Amino acid sequence: MAPHRGAPHRGALHRGRARLLPAVILLSLGSLAGCNDERVGVAPLRPVPLPVPSNAWIVVSDSAARAGSEVTVAAFASSEAGGAVGSFTARFLYDSLQLQVLGTDSISDQVLRAMNPIPGEHRIAGASAQGLPGGLLFRLRAKVIDPRGLRRLGLVIDEMHSIKFADLTMQLEVQDTRAALLSGVPGLRVQPAPERRP
Numbered sequence: 001m002a003p004h005r006g007a008p009h010r011g012a013l014h015r016g017r018a019r020l021l022p023a024v025i026l027l028s029l030g031s032l033a034g035c036n037d038e039r040v041g042v043a044p045l046r047p048v049p050l051p052v053p054s055n056a057w058i059v060v061s062d063s064a065a066r067a068g069s070e071v072t073v074a075a076f077a078s079s080e081a082g083g084a085v086g087s088f089t090a091r092f093l094y095d096s097l098q099l100q101v102l103g104t105d106s107i108s109d110q111v112l113r114a115m116n117p118i119p120g121e122h123r124i125a126g127a128s129a130q131g132l133p134g135g136l137l138f139r140l141r142a143k144v145i146d147p148r149g150l151r152r153l154g155l156v157i158d159e160m161h162s163i164k165f166a167d168l169t170m171q172l173e174v175q176d177t178r179a180a181l182l183s184g185v186p187g188l189r190v191q192p193a194p195e196r197r198p
Helices: 010-035 147-151
Strands: 053-060 070-079 085-093 099-104 112-118 121-127 136-144 154-162 171-176 189-192
Touching: 053 154, 070 085, 070 154, 085 136, 099 112, 121 136, 136 147, 154 171
Parallel strands: 053 171, 171 189
Antiparallel strands: 053 070, 070 136, 085 121, 085 154, 099 136, 112 121
16 A cells, blocks of 8 residues: 555655754854853952051049039040041940930031930931041030949940041940940940140
């Protein structure tokens, strides 16, 4: 019996598929290569900035003030090589049962400052493109309830940069009047503040 003319021979089908297979493989490889054609750039390594030694400290206008008197509490900062302090965020810690913060003392140095007063912890931020004159971070007025509170004033610097954008918190030494509170902060050397004036 002669084969039916409308039906393809099995051999012809096999040969057609064999010819089609390499083309499909080539197209698949081409599409995969196209997907992976994105060049992965390697960013150059940036040198790690060296720590810039810096200091922050608290100054009380009258460390021997009696109960009922008013004092001024100021915080200062300086950097040995990083340039003037350009911005900061800090916390002033105190015992609200021994000291009553009345508010900020008037400062006319063109520094933009903001304060969030919470009893026992005042959060303060400041910035100036020209740098903080004299390194003055903030100055507060306070009423003494118990003179022992003047020996328990804390200063925590959360962020501080110079006008040259150097991070001044990497090697920071804080001098306040309650070193025991802050001695557990990693990388922070704390010692009681000596009698010093800016």
